[in-house]
Amino acid sequence: MSSKNKVVQNVCTMCGGTYPLKDFKRRLSKRQSASLLRRESVRIAITVISSRCRFCWQQTKRKAPLTTKQIKQKKASGDMHATVADILLTQRKQNATAIKSRIMKEYWEKKRAEPIQQLTKNLRQQVAKYKNRYHATKAQNPHHALLRQHRENYEQAKQVRNDLLSRARSGESISPDVLIDVYFKKGGAV
Numbered sequence: 001m002s003s004k005n006k007v008v009q010n011v012c013t014m015c016g017g018t019y020p021l022k023d024f025k026r027r028l029s030k031r032q033s034a035s036l037l038r039r040e041s042v043r044i045a046i047t048v049i050s051s052r053c054r055f056c057w058q059q060t061k062r063k064a065p066l067t068t069k070q071i072k073q074k075k076a077s078g079d080m081h082a083t084v085a086d087i088l089l090t091q092r093k094q095n096a097t098a099i100k101s102r103i104m105k106e107y108w109e110k111k112r113a114e115p116i117q118q119l120t121k122n123l124r125q126q127v128a129k130y131k132n133r134y135h136a137t138k139a140q141n142p143h144h145a146l147l148r149q150h151r152e153n154y155e156q157a158k159q160v161r162n163d164l165l166s167r168a169r170s171g172e173s174i175s176p177d178v179l180i181d182v183y184f185k186k187g188g189a190v
Helices: 030-037 054-059 068-077 082-140 147-169
Strands: 009-011 018-020 025-027 047-049
Touching (some): 068 082
16 A cells, blocks of 8 residues: 555644644745745745644734834845835825824823813812712701701802803813802802
8 A cells, every 4th residue: 555645634733723734834934934944045935834723823923013124124134025015114104194193183182181170170179078068067967057058059169160161161261270169159158
């Protein structure tokens, strides 16, 4: 009997799965081919049979896009076709201005939002002071003489807070350190 038993399946060393031989074939880059053949350079990349299946091999591949330096290195070594490298480099240049523009836009939006965030934090603390005073008085004595006054102050503080925030969001310049009780109606504050 002759040895015509051809290997048609292989076992992956990473996942342990048995797949057809075509799932183990992998084309090396020119640099990898030269290294494997122990030559300085090669004109054509070679195909090898890997110990890992293509599914496991794809999982170990780099997912992040190549940097400009990496593209230039791959172009110089012959791992990437010159035309493809040139296209990628021009796309990166075009995208660079868009990325810079987006970053600066986000920066200035954040800068514009900072005073409103500080104002919101300040107003929240002041309203909480009136809320706590009202609820503490109510918990101690539900028939306290100043309970109605504390409730009115708390409601006015919420109303002033909402008014100041809407004015600040519409573009009016309001100091982040503003005091709520300045805006209370006469007879409303204690």
